[in-house]
Amino acid sequence: MENEDFSSLSKKKLKKLIRETQEVLNQLKSELKLRKQEKRHKEIDHMEEHFEDAAHNLSNLKSFIQKVFSEMRKDK
Amino acid sequence: MIDISNPENNEPTQDNLILRIFQWLLVLFLIYLLITAVGMIGAGFKGATKGQATDLFAFATNPFMGLIVGVIATAMIQSSSTVTSIIVGLVAGGLSVEMAVPMIMGANIGTTITNTIVSFGHINKKKEFRRAFAAATVHDFFNLMAVVIFLPIEILFHPLQKAAGYFATHLVGGENLSVKGLNFIKPITKPVIAEFKNLANMISEQGANILLVVFGIIVIFFVIIFVGRLLKKLMVGRAKDIMHGSIGRGPVSGIVSGAVVTVMVQSSSTTTSLMVPLAGSGVFKLKQIYPFTLGANIGTTITALLAATAISGDHAVLALQIALVHLIYNLSAVLLIYGVKNLRKLPIEGAQWLSNVAADRKIIALIYMVGVFFVLPGLLVFTYQLTM
Structure with missing residues (x-):
């Protein structure tokens, strides 16, 4: 696309091309936004699991400390 | 127990309906117990200090000590609602509002430890951990910034105390100084408090009031x-x-949603912890998580307000005043820090920087947590004790 030569195109055609490209771009952006939002909705659907995970935070701390120390031992 | 949160179980069957009604009645009973426990702390503390509560908390005349007490107490029990309810009870028992304000601010900082620990659960995946840790610490940076801005202003001019005092006096009735429209609270809590008082007296007559405070804290x-x-x-x-x-x-919708969800679950750490996996998965950006976290700060103030309804008599205004300080402080912090573009981005930048460092060297995350919530406050208390 970047190597295409637009010099032969008329001003009117160029404007039309820009308009069409802009439209496609907007559609692509909307599609991307929609997909991101769908992903977010799906993630929120797992809220029960997240509530559950949050309740076990002390076991998180224990495994985190173990991991930190094992990494430190490896580094030595 | 049937999990009624499961949509498949959400059919309006008679069993589910009965269970749901039972659970809501249990919630009401627990709120009643919370209010009663705050009344117990107020009564016990008043009796134990014989009007000299301020002397007992003499160390907290230094506002930084009050702040540290709030941070450490909340970080240890991982619940700002518990600590702020206890503070309301202490104010009802004679602790001055001026001393209690930094404690409330400290509780705001202390409560952020929970979602930090939750983010540790993502340690096995570097990128995920980086995002999760940033989502957790953005709350820390925001609450630290709020204290850095508001505590010195409060020490010098007491704007939070004054504003809360103004609203509290307008909300509390005239002669008997009980919260307008909530005069029914005392009659329903008094018999239970009296029973606990009797029990405390049976255990130890001399230490009955202290025991009443301890019972209140345990119940809360x-x-x-x-x-x-x-x-x-x-x-x-x-x-x-x-x-x-x-x-x-x-973002305003995010703030409101965060506040409403927190009111529903009565816990800011639950809401902020919920945000951590959402950010960790990469589906939600830090910028999108941030407003929810701020809403949680506002929503959590409902517990202290609820606790304040327990208090009637001379100190009803003061109990409501400290609960309103919590609300006004968090609202003002959101308005100022999130409202001003240059200030708004600082917690995000701080959290991103720290999470980048911690993702490379996990020990930094551990040092940060222990340092900010325990070692630094502990050292400050120790230094203060040495110099006094």
């Missing part, structure tokens, strides 16, 4: 845990709807 501690668990079950569906509804909308 367990009530907050159980009510939180119950509300999570009952409200998860509604919370989901609110979160779904806020997607694709602006």
